Amino acid sequence: MPPSPSMSEAARDVHRHDRERFVTALFAPEPEREALLTLYAFNLEIARVRENVREDVAGLIRLQWWRDVLNGERDDEAARHPVAGPLLALVRERQLPAALFDLMLTAREQDLAQSPFATRSELAIYAQQTAGTLAELGVLALGETDGDSRDIARQVGRIWATTGLLRALPVHLAQGWLTLPAEILTPSGCSTDEVLAGKASREAMAKAVAVLGRQAAEDLRAIRKRRVSRRVLPAVLSATLAAGHLRRLERAGWDAFDASVLRQRPMPLRLTINALFGWF
Template sequence: MSLQACADLVARAGRESFAAVMAAPVEARRILFPVQAFALEVARAPWASEEPMIAQMRLQFWRDVLEEAEAGKARAHEVAAPLAEAVAAGVPVAPLMACVDAREWDIGREPFENEAAFWDYLDATGGGLVWASAAALGAGAEAEAGLRGWGRGAALARYFQAVPELESRGRVPLVDGRAEAVKALAEQGLAGMTSAAVQRGALGQVGSAPMLLGAMAPVLLRKAISAPGRVAAGALEMSEFRKRFRLMRMAATPEWKM
């Protein structure tokens, strides 16, 4: 069980996340790859079966993995073992556990109770993971709010891209799907990312490395603000050239804001 197994899993899941981790300093990858692999496995768990009980069991597996990692134990599993090493290196367990709990929503078909519940979901599945990774890479408690804001915005952009697929599966992804409501969400997400971006220079390249995973989000959120209909149409995209250029620029310039 090795870091390479986590890297392979992230690479198979998508070019963008893999490229973001590879753009990070080498010392940051030992944290980012296990946390990202964990996030992917937890995100898949609710969709692995039509039987809610099986999905619940898969999520419980990850709760058990986290409890054992916190106790200094590691399972012989391609993600669980490197994740336990990341926890031993300083990744806090509480935000990871919150991510597992939040994925309970994906098992059912009920809409979010309200907008606050939706933002809580984004914080648990995005903001908390950015903070957890950064904490292990030297970020102090004073940076938590900003890092979570960055992660929430990035999670919102990814969620917007998933809206058509969620609707095709019979889910109600947004509390309010009207154009003006989508625009307001995008504006709120972008505001959080803009506020967080000023911290990058103080965090340095290693401490801010988890923010690279949200490198494309500000552009996508701006697109959603200018044309909210892109979300429902599944047209919230960027060219591969622009993705590569933006990631390289952000990785090379910690002081660059957005």
């Protein structure tokens, strides 16, 4: 879908840089659609901090600015910002919990250090605090507060983030950031130092990717057996996309360096079918 002339600047940013989430948001009615896109635009803002600063301190200052905005300490500045203004209005209108935004901001502080994850557990926590929390906020923004829907959203978001990290492995390595946990690299036949130095074989890295990818696929199959109301379906439709990406990774032999893996694939037909049947 091309951007509409009436689309907000925040929505346009999501359309340009997070096309897959943009397409899932289209299944929400207005104004809920704009609520989701505002959250996704905020996520883009804080996710890109790592790429846009040269020093950790500068990144921490940017993340703190967002904390100040959400705490109501920079209303004048927020009003002039294309994402902060709509976000603050959304938070106040729908009483979105500040603690969830703080979880996301804290997780993004880890991005600045670019330290490799030591364990699978550390990676899972990071994935849940970033995309998992974002999906939970999406459920809340759509007007649902029940614990089951929020839990499903957190798990879907965690799987989506894990899948995304696997697919973006070559990009992150080029930036000096290794997202494969050390505890799965050694059994796969390589080490953190070897991967960062570009000395690890693709076969060894594919083995490590397979460990996380197969677990993500198994978790996804389990979570998709649960049901959510149609009201919150747009916040968890990324499960459909994650399933497609994991299948593609598997067909590529879990080789994240295969050219077909990183390509975005919004899958509008599959999303439409699932949305019609209430599946995710």
